[in-house]
Amino acid sequence: MNSCIHCGISFDFYQEGFIFIESKQIQQHITSAYQLMNDYVAFAPYSSLDMVEDELIRLNHSTDVKMGLSRTKRLEKVIDIQTFKLRFYEKDTVNFIQHGQMVSHLQPIINLHSNEVYGYESLLRTKDSDVTFSPMKLFDIAAKTGLHSLLDQRAREEAIKVRQGNVPVGTKSFINFLPSTIYNPDFCLQHTFKLVEKYQVNPEDLVFEVVETEKIIDVGHLKKVLDRYKKEGMKVALDDVGSGFSTLDMLELLRPDYVKIDRSYISNCDQDQSKLAFLNEANERAHALGIITLAEGIERIEEAQVCESLGYDLGQGYLFGKPSKTTKSSVTVTSP
Known part of the structure; x- marks a missing residue:
């Protein structure tokens, strides 16, 4: 396999050019x-995106049509009309x-026992101060539009690149990834492995x-993805454990190097016996x-003290530092 049809076909919404329609019943x-x-x-010229929208309305109920745009009469790329429509009406986000110019901000992760910085989680942001977006919305639209x-x-590259001049050797970088984007671990992860070499x-x-x-539909496939990372010498973590489909049973099945406990169990855990019971069980298992266990979403000193007393290894949250452009603005808090 030397190409990947799953990575998504991208194209631009030119202000003028040619509309292409592909169908087995093209005459209809x-x-x-x-x-x-x-x-x-077939193709036709257009002089504004309003004309493209008119064609979308005209073809609204067509199910066997693919559409694409090009600056010239040369066919570039076409996608199914429903995906085209979703992209058109979200074209700024697309x-x-x-x-768009992206960058990773860094949030510190603290060793709860030594109180030293253990690593940083990389969180996607925009470089352009005039552009604002919700990362959650961004990934939601990306999923819907292929x-x-x-x-x-792109997010993984920024997360790896941001280490340069910011994160010292020996300090961990925690990088999010969507398992649904990796169809063939041996092929799809080559992009990431090349970035690791590129940025040394x-x-x-x-x-x-x-x-x-x-929902994790194929646990076996996800384990292959995690094992592929491990084969290259990298570590893996299971995020938001205790929330949704990420359960404690997954620890036994997937054997990650780290487990991050969902923040809903951390918030006010010093005042809730049921949360304390879950946190204790999760840490022991x-x-x-x-x-290695990591408690995320720590905002109060009392929450940090509880997690430390239960034996959690690492902590993350606003108590220790907010995401920032550099590690210099990170804050470490010592439990009294």
Whole structure:
């Protein structure tokens, strides 16, 4: 396999150019404005994106049509009309996913016992102060428009690149990734492995954490993905354990190097016996498997004290520092 059809077809919404329509019943879908390129493809000029929208409305109920745009009469790329429509009406976000200036901000992760910085989680942000977006919305639109693999790759590159001049050798970088973007671990992860070489990063300093916003359908496949990272000398983490589909049972099945406990169990854990019971069980089960435990979302000193007393290894949250452009503005808090 030397190419990947799953990474998403990207193209730009030019202000003027040519609309291309592809269909096995092409004659049923074109008007007199179109010229036939062959038995399946026709094209027509447009001078504004309003004209593109008019065509979308006209073809609204077509199910066997693919569409694409080009600056010239040469066919570039076409995608199914429903995906095209989603991209058209979210074109500003889609354009940012494809071309926007991205950067990773860094949030410190603290060793709860030595109170030293253990690592940083890389969180996607925009370089352009005039552009604002919610990362959650960004990934949601990327998934709906078939661009989630592209966005995930771009985010991973920024997370690796930000180490230069910021994160010293030996300090971990925690990098989110979407398992749904990796279809063939041996092929799809080559992009990441090449970035590690490009930026001369020690693989042992990287921790790739599974962001489980969706149900884990194929645990066996996910384990292959995690094992592929491990084969390259990298570490893996299971994020948001205790929330949604990320359960304690997954620890036994996936054997990650780290487990991050969902912040809902950390918030006010000093005042809730049921949260204390879960945190204790999670820590004991993880340590029995040799997994390092991390409590995320710590905002109060009392929460840090509880997690430390239960034996949690690491902590993350606003108490220790907010995400920032550099590590210099990170804050470490010592428990009294």
